Amino acid sequence: MATKCENCPLRRRDLFVQFTEPEIRFMQKFKAGELIVDPGTPLLMEGSNSPQLFTALHGMGLRYKTLENGSRQVINFVFPGDFIGLQAGIMGEMQHSVEATTRMTLCVFDRSEFWNFFRNHPDRAFDITWMAAVEEHFLGEALASLGQRSALEAVAWSLCRIFLRGQALGMVDRGTMPLPFKQQDMADALGLSLVHTNKTLAKLRERQLASWSDGILQVNDVEPLAELALCSSEPPVKRPIM
Amino acid sequence: MATKCENCPLRRRDLFVQFTEPEIRFMQKFKAGELIVDPGTPLLMEGSNSPQLFTALHGMGLRYKTLENGSRQVINFVFPGDFIGLQAGIMGEMQHSVEATTRMTLCVFDRSEFWNFFRNHPDRAFDITWMAAVEEHFLGEALASLGQRSALEAVAWSLCRIFLRGQALGMVDRGTMPLPFKQQDMADALGLSLVHTNKTLAKLRERQLASWSDGILQVNDVEPLAELALCSSEPPVKRPIM
DNA sequence: CGGGCTATTGACCATAGTCAACACAGGTGG
DNA sequence: CCACCTGTGTTGACTATGGTCAATAGCCCG
Incomplete structure (x- = not known):
């Protein structure tokens, strides 16, 4: 049922760097499954310690924080290809919430494998850090x-x-x-x-x-x-x- | 002349996780030198491709971006213990500038060794990603x-x-x-x-x-x-x- | 048909920006 | 030694950008 990484429709888009065959096979192993959610579904909650990490395959979403006075700050919009849950993977706890705006399809990864993944595949670990740095850059612009x-x-x-x-x-x-x-x-x-x-x-x-x-x-x-x-x-x- | 990592005055502060002996020895090898700059000195410029990365040992600074209309957005304040140049290390180019506000003492690292470092020391690579994630968290709050x-x-x-x-x-x-x-x-x-x-x-x-x-x-x-x-x-x- | 949600518009208001003048400290040169 | 300049902080008067409130329209759905 789930999309095979080798057939991933995203990979071909201009936005993404192309993977080698071994890389694709490896990601396939890391992929735990696929999740389809309806509009409005919360994916990760601020303060939560989710066992799962996602990559958006299809559909759009929102990252946001809620302040103590009830107002909401939208951090950014989630597009296909975005990695969701990096903070949970690294810091153990999300600092913002993520929810689906449209119906979404998500690749699901196991957080418990995250450290193994990071240790054994330095080039992919580098990619993760790269994404964090890009996100930091984006937030600087937003600021x-x-x-x-x-x-x-x-x-x-x-x-x-x-x-x-x-x-x-x-x-x-x-x-x-x-x-x-x-x-x-x-x-x-x-x-x-x-x-x-x-x-x-x-x-x-x-x-x-x-x-x-x-x-x-x-x-x-x-x-x-x-x-x-x-x-x-x-x-x-x-x-x-x- | 330069401070030895084992004598580093920062390490003992509450803010920082304690290192093991081997970790300290390793960081010592990675440390290329020490730099002292006067107030107002630019450390890294937006768009630059600095060969050096820093950790602030002493003194304070500013990270900022300049818009095309000349206005300046200060991203945050740099305190002792902050790592400076992560974007340059990861993305190859800084997306903001950093300058010293007071006289500062900085640990200097070689960017050329960064990838080696990242590959061979997954726990330290993890720490770097951790710092990027914390920075992302901070910027979300600032937003x-x-x-x-x-x-x-x-x-x-x-x-x-x-x-x-x-x-x-x-x-x-x-x-x-x-x-x-x-x-x-x-x-x-x-x-x-x-x-x-x-x-x-x-x-x-x-x-x-x-x-x-x-x-x-x-x-x-x-x-x-x-x-x-x-x-x-x-x-x-x-x-x-x- | 009615209720809820989103978009749109007008009237009014308030927070924050702009301009300008002044105080104060430190540095420089006559 | 003092006059003067520059950079930073402070304050008041006025302005404007953007917020609040309220009413209306369109749409989807039960």
Whole structure:
């Protein structure tokens, strides 16, 4: 039933580094199974000590933290190829929650094998550290968005990053890609109110820079969007896949 | 001249996990030298491909990114024990800059040996990944600060984190510790204007929660500060040292 | 048909940004 | 020795970006 690693549909995408045959066979052994979840299902909870780690194969999700006053900070959006649970694997406990936004298919790995894996396969261990470093980089950029960009710039930045990621994943078709989140999700990601996020999205639509409605993001030309967003329009770096 | 790892003054602090004798001897081999820099010296530049990695032994610094519009986002403050250059070691290129705020003493490591190190010492490789995961955790919290906390809460959060870190490092003496940054640095860290940061600090002083002036931070009781900051007043987790 | 969820819009408000002036300390040069 | 400059911190007055509240519309689903 489960997808074989050798047939993994993700591996072929531009976004990912290509594996050698032995690497694929090894990952296959490490893979414990496959999980399909419905929209809204929590995958990992902040403070939990999950026995399982995942790689998103299909579908999208959200990482977020909840503060003591009840407000929610969305850390980022989960796309296919993302590794979920690194903190649980390394630190023993998640520092944020992850939940499925759409129906998702996930590769499942056993946390109990994680240390063995890390010890016996230094190149894969390196890949894991690499992913952690990339995540750190992303969070640094996000920090700069919340701290230094205006609402318009921040929303543009967010859509720009998402669109470039979508392109690298082959999800973009004639300038459009699915983006099945709610405006509230983006508001919580950027530290804006829902109302202001809505008005800002309207402004981008008006200026013909980006249009996001009914779960579809349309960007005709990334360049002017990236320019407003004060960010690069380069495709994201190739990443390993777990 | 250089400090011997076995005599390293940091290792004994509460903040750090204790090493075994062989581990210490091994780190000693990996250590290429010691560097002393004056205040204001850039250690690593965004986009650079430094041949050297560092551990801060003494003194404090800043990590920051500069946006295309010239504004600066301070990512975090560098304290003794922090590893500097992980991104360069892993991704080949720094995504932010690091500079010394005070005079600093740094352990220097050779980046060219990094991969060997990683391959041959899985437990230390694990430690490096652990540090990356902790950094990711910290950035998630910072994101929540900029996104969800008011200016007063954000400044309180920042001072609270710093103070707890200072305690774990044994830098706190009768409720005070050195904090040699400028208000502008904190403003750039929290995405606030200098003026508003100043007024917010005054408010905390007025309320007797925390007082930071002349490079000295004074906190008589962390609890009420942590409560306002919506964060825990637990000491930071023990970390490995490189 | 009615209830719940999301998106949209307008009116009003508040937090935080901008501008400007001043204080104070340390350093430099006449 | 003092005048002057620069960098940092402080304060007040005014402004604006973005938050809050509220009403409405559209949609899906029981």
